[in-house]
Amino acid sequence: MKVTIIGTGYVGLPTGVCLAEFGNKVMCADKDVSKIDKLKRGEVTLYEKDLEELLNKNLNSGQIKFTSSIKEAVSKADIIIIAVGTPPNPVTHEADLQYIFKAAEEISPYIKDNATIAIKSTVPVGTGDKVEMLIRNKNNDVKFDLISLPEFLREGYAIYDFMNPDRIVVGTDSERAYKQIQALYKTSYYKEKMIKVSRRSSELIKYASNAFLAMKIQFINELANLCESVDADILEVSYGMGKDSRIGNKFLNAGIGYGGSCFPKDTQALSYIAKLNNVKLNLVDETILGNYLRIKQMANRILDAVKEIKNPKIAILGLAFKNGTDDCRESPSINIIKEILNKTNANISAYDPKAMENAYKILGDKIKYAKNEYEASENADVLVILTEWGEFANIDLDIIESKMQHKKILDFKNMLNYKLVLEKGFSYSRIGRK
Ligand code: UGA
Numbered sequence: 001m002k003v004t005i006i007g008t009g010y011v012g013l014p015t016g017v018c019l020a021e022f023g024n025k026v027m028c029a030d031k032d033v034s035k036i037d038k039l040k041r042g043e044v045t046l047y048e049k050d051l052e053e054l055l056n057k058n059l060n061s062g063q064i065k066f067t068s069s070i071k072e073a074v075s076k077a078d079i080i081i082i083a084v085g086t087p088p089n090p091v092t093h094e095a096d097l098q099y100i101f102k103a104a105e106e107i108s109p110y111i112k113d114n115a116t117i118a119i120k121s122t123v124p125v126g127t128g129d130k131v132e133m134l135i136r137n138k139n140n141d142v143k144f145d146l147i148s149l150p151e152f153l154r155e156g157y158a159i160y161d162f163m164n165p166d167r168i169v170v171g172t173d174s175e176r177a178y179k180q181i182q183a184l185y186k187t188s189y190y191k192e193k194m195i196k197v198s199r200r201s202s203e204l205i206k207y208a209s210n211a212f213l214a215m216k217i218q219f220i221n222e223l224a225n226l227c228e229s230v231d232a233d234i235l236e237v238s239y240g241m242g243k244d245s246r247i248g249n250k251f252l253n254a255g256i257g258y259g260g261s262c263f264p265k266d267t268q269a270l271s272y273i274a275k276l277n278n279v280k281l282n283l284v285d286e287t288i289l290g291n292y293l294r295i296k297q298m299a300n301r302i303l304d305a306v307k308e309i310k311n312p313k314i315a316i317l318g319l320a321f322k323n324g325t326d327d328c329r330e331s332p333s334i335n336i337i338k339e340i341l342n343k344t345n346a347n348i349s350a351y352d353p354k355a356m357e358n359a360y361k362i363l364g365d366k367i368k369y370a371k372n373e374y375e376a377s378e379n380a381d382v383l384v385i386l387t388e389w390g391e392f393a394n395i396d397l398d399i400i401e402s403k404m405q406h407k408k409i410l411d412f413k414n415m416l417n418y419k420l421v422l423e424k425g426f427s428y429s430r431i432g433r434k
Contacts, residue, residue, distance in 0.1 A: 001025070001184050004077035006103045008035060008066070010046060010261070010327065011120060011151050012083035014158035017054045020064035022186050028066050029073035039066045047326040047354050050159045074110035079184055081149065082107075082131075083120040086265075093268035095124055104131045108138035115142075116177040118149035122206050122266055124273050128171070128199040145177035148199045150206035155260065156324025168194045171202020207273070210266040211284050216251040217258045218287040221294055224254035224432025234432025235414065254432045256336065256386060256412050257294035259321035261329040264291070295332055298412060299339035305382045305408055305429070306346070313347040313405065314340065315380035317373055317395075318387025318413070320355035328358040333386035341366055351376040353389050374399050381406045388413040397424045 001024045005016040008030040020026040030036050035045050042056040058064040067073050074080055084099040100121055111117065117135070119128060132146040148171030153161035168190060170181050182191050197205070224234040234254045242249025258264070267288050274281040306312035321331035328334050340346055348367040352359060356369050370376035373395050377383050383400065385392050393415045401407060407426045409416065414430050421428045 001079065001180075002077050003027070003079045003081065003184060004029060004073045005081045005083055006030075006070075006073070006107065007082065007084035007099075007121075008032075008039060008045065009083065009085060010048075010155055010158065011153070012081075013039075013044075013046065013055075014048055014051060014153065014162055015081065015083060015120065015151065016064060017051060017058060018159060018162040019184065020058040021054055022184070024063070024184060026058075026064045027073045027077065028064065029070055030066075030068060033068045036066045036068045048158045049156065049324065054159060070106045071110050074107045075112060077112070077115060079116045079118060079180060080107055080111065081118045081120050083151070086121050086123055086269075088265045088268055092272060093265075094272040095122070095265070095269045097123065097127060097130075100127065100131060101134060104134050105138060108135050111135070111139065111142045111144055113143045114176070115144045116174075116180045117144055117146045118181070119146070120149050120151050122150065122210075122262070122269075123148075123203055124207075124269060125200050125203045127203060145172060145174040145180075146199075147172035147174070147177050147181070148202035149181065150202060152206075152209065155327055156322060165190070165193055169202050169205050170194055170196050171199040171205075172196065173198060207266050207270040210263055211270050211281075211287070213251050214258050214263040214267050214291070215283055215287045217253075217255075217263075218290045218294075220252045220254045221257065222290065227432040231434065233434070237432075254414075255388075256298045256332045256431075257291045259330040259332040259335070260327065264288075264330045267291075295335045295339060298332070299336045299343070301429075302336070302340060302382065302384055302410060303344060303346075305410060309381050309406075311345060311347060312381045313349065313379050315370075315376040315378075315383045315404075316348055316350040316367075317352075317376065317383065317385045317392050318389060319350055319352035319359040320387050320389075323387055323389045326354040326358050328355050328362055331355075331359075331387075334359060334362055336386060337363065337367060349376045349378070349380065352387060353391060355387075374403055377403045379403070379405045382408040382410060384410040385413050385415055388415060392416075397421065397426070401426070 003024050004027045005012045006029050008028050016026045016028040042059050044052045082103050084103050086095040089096050128146055128148050150169055178196050227234040238252035241247050242252055271284050319333050349370050350367050351370040351373055377400050409426050409428050411430045
């Protein structure tokens with residue numbers, strides 16, 4: 001199967017590499033020529049576990065190719081997957097579809113007969129109808145099917161999730177297109193995971209899934225607040241809840257609020273769609289508000305810990321929106337830092353194993369960037385853990401203690417060994433537990 005991916009971002013690139021690994025002939029296209037040049041050389045443009053290895057393997061075997069020419073990418077493809085960004089409109093928060101429409105327009109003249117065009121980007125209900133119309137208006141002669149093929153992979157686990165999906169949702173009423181997608185995934189393992197639904201349902205499944213997961217996180221974060229007030233332990237509560245198979249144990253980790261390029265954007269976009277259709281999605285709206293307030297609450301907790309100190313020095317561990325990625329888009333950690341900087345003249349020194357470069361693009365010289373956890377904690381009045389990188393669980397508390405001005409740790413990812421931290425004489429505070 002010859003497949004083309006338009007867009008080589010966090011979804012497009014792993015998708016292309018995995019489909020090549022499945023045995024398809026993949027061509028990835030992107031406007032960014034320097035990005036394409038890097039990828040041609042086997043250099044990854046984003047951090048994702050196993051990506052570089054699989055990219056090089058498939059480059060060497062010729063299964064995957066890169067181009068910045070839409071004509072070259074599209075003219076021979078059986079399947080064209082659109083995986084460009086749908087960033088939020090800064091005012092209305094609706095999904096901005098300009099890149100989708102542009103891609104549709106550009107591929108129009110080169111689509112070959114009986115090709116399937118799949119929208120993998122997260123798009124509002126009805127986008128498939130608009131894109132189909134746009135292409136038909138541009139090229140009335142070609143026969144094609146336009147389907148919805150949403151992606152459910154998580155950043156940091158992109159390759160694993162793509163290879164081990166819970167489900168593959170295919171939004172189409174075309175039996176021909178459905179068969180083509182089945183052929184793309186090759187084995188019966190994947191065919192059994194496929195769900196064929198209408199294009200509109202498929203578009204909504206994606207938003208509904210992300211909003212539901214975000215809601216689950218907001219719920220457990222609110223419950224963590226209650227645990228702190230009634231002296232219960234959020235880890236025990238979520239463990240006990242998660243044992244009910246109707247609830248499940250995933251996405252019940254209390255923390256500093258959800259972030260990333262998807263949950264904040266998709267909850268807002270879903271809320272916008274509902275309002276446009278005069279439907280109330282109160283739970284989604286409360287989730288959005290609750291997550292916004294969570295950032296403020298966490299920033300206040302940090303400021304409270306240093307309120308006696310004149311020009312406090314705050315050490316931050318973790319800048320990425322979660323572990324396993326270098327992505328800082330809508331990172332709660334970055335938003336907390338911004339909130340602190342808005343309110344005080346605190347000195348912030350931060351460290352993240354992967355996200356320093358991306359954090360610098362957002363925060364610039366407003367904070368200091370440390371080489372490691374120990375440099376960050378030099379003379380610090382408080383040490384705050386904001387991203388759950390495994391290495392933070394194993395920090396040497398003796399070194400940290402020797403570096404810090406005041407022995408105070410705010411562990412907002414509940415990572416450290418409680419007994420050990422107290423034994424070393426730190427004042428210690430966590431989320432939803434003593
Ligand atoms: C999310 C979804 O999980 C994917 O299924 C979806 O494909 C993707 O969005 C997307 O729409 O493209 P991702 O944004 O990579 O994936 O990150 P998640 O692992 O879902 O985490 C999102 C945020 O929630 C992070 O800030 C994370 O720290 C937070 N989180 C997650 C919690 O605070 N608690 C949890 O229990 C789980």
